[in-house]
Amino acid sequence: VPLVESGGGLVHAGGSLRLSCAASLRTFSSYFMGWFRQAPGKEREFVAAISWSGGSRYYADSVKGRFTISRDNAKNTVYLQMNSLKPEDTAVYYCARPAGADWSTHAADYRTWGQGTQVTVST
Numbered sequence: 505v506p507l508v509e510s511g512g513g514l515v516h517a518g519g520s521l522r523l524s525c526a527a528s529l530r531t532f533s534s535y536f537m538g539w540f541r542q543a544p545g546k547e548r549e550f551v552a553a554i555s556w557s558g559g560s561r562y563y564a565d566s567v568k569g570r571f572t573i574s575r576d577n578a579k580n581t582v583y584l585q586m587n588s589l590k591p592e593d594t595a596v597y598y599c600a601r602p603a604g605a606d607w608s609t610h611a612a613d614y615r616t617w618g619q620g621t622q623v624t625v626s627t
Contacts, residue, residue: 505619507599512621515589519625523584525599525618531557533577536607538614539584539594542625548598552584562607567593589625596620 511523525537538553552573553562553599561573572585582599602608 506616507601507618508597509597509618512597512623514624514626516626517589517591519589520585520587521589521623523586523597523599523621523623525582525584527580527582527599527601529580529616532580532601535601535605537573537575537582538600538602538607539573539582539597540596540611540614541593542620543595543626546595548611550611553607553609555584555607562609564609585621586623589623591625591627592617594623594625596622599624 506529508526514520534556536553536555539551540548541551542548550564550566554573554575558575570588575582598620599618600614601616602613
């Protein structure tokens with residue numbers, strides 16, 4: 505399995521979680537990586553992306569200022585630190601690698617996906 509997410513769980517509103525995505529991809533450090541999420545009955549939506557060096561980071565407006573994406577290329581791992589969680593953040597969270605060299609907010613542009621990890625935020 506090329507990408508494996510972990511760190512999901514149940515948390516109260518206002519709490520924090522840190523998701524991890526371990527990659528077994530040989531070229532992990534050469535690619536952008538992204539996080540997406542999918543709530544029941546909704547389409548998969550972009551959350552954040554990070555360049556191969558970590559120097560460029562992009563966020564959905566809905567999580568800007570609350571979530572932080574980071575990566576450790578030595579460990580082949582990308583992280584998503586989620587603070588000030590809201591009930592509307594409840595979803596299955598996926599990490600993904602784009603098919604091309606650039607990042608995208610469109611799930612269709614990503615080729616490799618993890619199995620997802622559930623995040624549930626209670627009121």
